[in-house]
Amino acid sequence: MWKSPRQSAEKHKGQPRKASAMGYVLQFPLVLCWSLAALAAPGDGSVSVTNIFAPLSTPAEAVYEAALLVLVICAGIFLVVGGLLAYTIIRFRRRPADSGREPPQVYGSSQIELAWTVVPILIVFVLILVTARAIYDVQGAVPPPDALNVTVVGHQWWWEIRYPTLGIVTANELHVPVSNPAKPRPTFLKLASADVAHSFWIPQLAGKTDLIPNRENSMWIEPKHPGTYLGNCAEYCGTQHARMLLRVVAHTPENFAQWVAMQQQPAADDPQVHAGRALFFSTSCVNCHTIGETRTADMFGPDLTHLMSRETLGAGAAPNTPEKLRAWMRDP
Ligand code: HEC
Ligand SMILES: [Cu+2]
Numbered sequence: 280m281w282k283s284p285r286q287s288a289e290k291h292k293g294q295p296r297k298a299s300a301m302g303y304v305l306q307f308p309l310v311l312c313w314s315l316a317a318l319a320a321p322g323d324g325s326v327s328v329t330n331i332f333a334p335l336s337t338p339a340e341a342v343y344e345a346a347l348l349v350l351v352i353c354a355g356i357f358l359v360v361g362g363l364l365a366y367t368i369i370r371f372r373r374r375p376a377d378s379g380r381e382p383p384q385v386y387g388s389s390q391i392e393l394a395w396t397v398v399p400i401l402i403v404f405v406l407i408l409v410t411a412r413a414i415y416d417v418q419g420a421v422p423p424p425d426a427l428n429v430t431v432v433g434h435q436w437w438w439e440i441r442y443p444t445l446g447i448v449t450a451n452e453l454h455v456p457v458s459n460p461a462k463p464r465p466t467f468l469k470l471a472s473a474d475v476a477h478s479f480w481i482p483q484l485a486g487k488t489d490l491i492p493n494r495e496n497s498m499w500i501e502p503k504h505p506g507t508y509l510g511n512c513a514e515y516c517g518t519q520h521a522r523m524l525l526r527v528v529a530h531t532p533e534n535f536a537q538w539v540a541m542q543q544q545p546a547a548d549d550p551q552v553h554a555g556r557a558l559f560f561s562t563s564c565v566n567c568h569t570i571g572e573t574r575t576a577d578m579f580g581p582d583l584t585h586l587m588s589r590e591t592l593g594a595g596a597a598p599n600t601p602e603k604l605r606a607w608m609r610d611p
Contacts, residue, residue: 329509331482337458337465337501338417338485345413352402417486420465420499427455427466433477433490433512436519437581437594447542448569450581451594453527456535458501464532465501475517481510481527489514502529511595524595546571546584 334343432439440449455466470479472490479498480487488498502508512523530538559565567580589599597603
């Protein structure tokens with residue numbers, strides 16, 4: 280439950296807060312170890328960890344390779360500079376026997392100056408080439424005829440997901456088929472925003488791309504293993520930004536066809552649900568939400584036609600169970 284700073288301060292009254300800058304510094308190695316452990320165990324088709332070091336889709340792999348090269352080069356530079364610095368500090372430290380005179384001064388050395396100008400230029404040049412190629416591979420990709428097209432609209436604070444060619448509208452869960460190298464089937468996304476800037480980020484599938492009002496961005500993903508990939512909005516978009524989670528479910532082609540067929544069914548209309556349906560259409564819900572035939576292009580809240588096919592409620596705020604759904608209805 281959300282607590283205001285004052286509420287939590289009251290709760291902790293009498294016990295001084297221990298978190299300090301030092302605490303954060305000490306946490307860093309732990310976080311690093313956790314990341315490395317996750318690195319050793321990349322996603323195996325089940326729910327994945329949100330780890331940029333375990334890419335499982337073509338654009339994410341391109342970004343990862345470029346990033347790894349940058350990391351290795353920078354680590355090399357760090358070791359050389361840090362090593363020389365440490366050596367100099369120790370080797371030329373002040374000693375009791377020192378005379379106190381100034382050491383000999385060296386003015387200008389063309390060789391050294393040339394070396395520290397040319398070597399960094401070469402390094403930067405290599406990085407430019409590698410980065411440019413990765414950007415070209417990702418942003419210049421041409422959708423194959425088989426590609427799936429999806430439109431994602433960012434809202435405060437949920438994701439609207441539309442499949443224009445399939446006539447499906449859903450929220451917060453992007454379902455896609457896996458792509459196999461023999462018959463690639465990537466998913467191309469058009470990204471738009473209904474209000475403020477958001478950012479679409481599934482670390483294992485691709486880099487971040489912003490969703491910007493009055494502008495259409497695009498990106499693509501190409502997961503190769505079935506499974507659920509987690510992500511979130513990566514651009515601070517208001518108070519509930521942290522509750523704007525996102526998941527991509529990659530299906531085998533058969534399962535994806537089943538999911539599509541299920542989503543294309545009209546809203547349930549049997550006598551059992553008539554009372555609830557009447558209530559929904561006679562109260563305020565219908566101002567913001569849509570069900571099947573009431574669907575419009577301009578929605579304030581998620582489409583609820585196949586709500587119960589989703590794993591979570593409120594963009595990952597809670598698991599979609601009957602109890603949580605009741606709790607959400609009473610107090611969203
Ligand atoms: C003022 C507009 C508004 C009204 C009125 C409204 N909702 Fe919502 N509803 C939203 C928004 C916006 C969300 C998305 C919240 C989020 O994900 O953080 C939402 C989310 C939901 C969800 C979760 C959907 C999902 O896919 O996770 C359900 C269920 C829901 N509303 C049911 C209802 C019902 C039933 C009513 C009528 C009693 C109602 N809402 C009235 C705006 C509204
Ligand atoms: Cu957002």
